[in-house]
Amino acid sequence: MSAHLLETRGVWQRFGGLVANSDVSISVGAGEIVGLIGPNGAGKSTLFNLIAGVLPPTQGSIWFDGKDVTRMPAAERCALGIARTFQVVKSFETMTVIDNVIVGALIRNDKMKDARRKAHEVLEFCGLGPRADKLARELIPSEKRRLEVARALATEPKLLMLDECLTGLTPLEAQSGVALVRKVRETGVTVLMVEHVMEIVMPLVDRAIVLNLGKKLVEGKPADVVRHPEVISAYLGDRHAVGA
């Protein structure tokens, strides 16, 4: 295995004339929690989609667990150990909570009995055990976010990619979401998360990577990143940058 679990090397994504990702090289080490942050339209979701295999990059390559996955379909990447949640919750609303999670668990378990056992285990882990037999649509928004995480974890990933899973939650719900992400990492799963709410994400991550206008602006320890003049400028405008 390479030193990094995930690497993007000089990745570009163009949509017609619009450059959503411009020469983006990032790496995520096994066992890290890494935050991908940046203002609206910075290219975070696009990079997520490229890593998950929703679409291939216009240029550049993506490496996971020592393999070039640049042209690999999403389902194969999932089998290799990449799982993601979506910004807009994608659970099957008319299915039960447990059945939603079984869909993920079937990737590693041929027998329904084993998939069901795995799904129950993951639901307990995510604090949704008592909701197993409810319909997904009956869950409150914070539980739906947890269900997204449960569905992804049921695929037994090496890398869990969380797309704004803490956004829009009450402070208390966000805190328990943070605790869940920490618990996930304790099980040996690496986490790459896109998040808007800096106060929540910065204390949680080992490293933050900042995108702006499609380019990687800065990466480093959260405390250094938040003080970086270019980051302050990207979020708040030039007049707030140190020395401006």
Ligand SMILES: Nc1ncnc2c1ncn2[C@@H]1O[C@H](COP(=O)(O)OP(=O)(O)OP(=O)(O)O)[C@@H](O)[C@H]1O
């Ligand atoms: N499929 C697409 N076709 C055309 N343009 C796209 C497509 N997907 C994204 N874009 C554009 O690429 C740019 C980057 O978008 P992206 O969604 O990756 O940013 P983001 O950092 O995730 O933003 P947000 O925080 O608002 O979700 C934006 O200008 C967006 O309009």
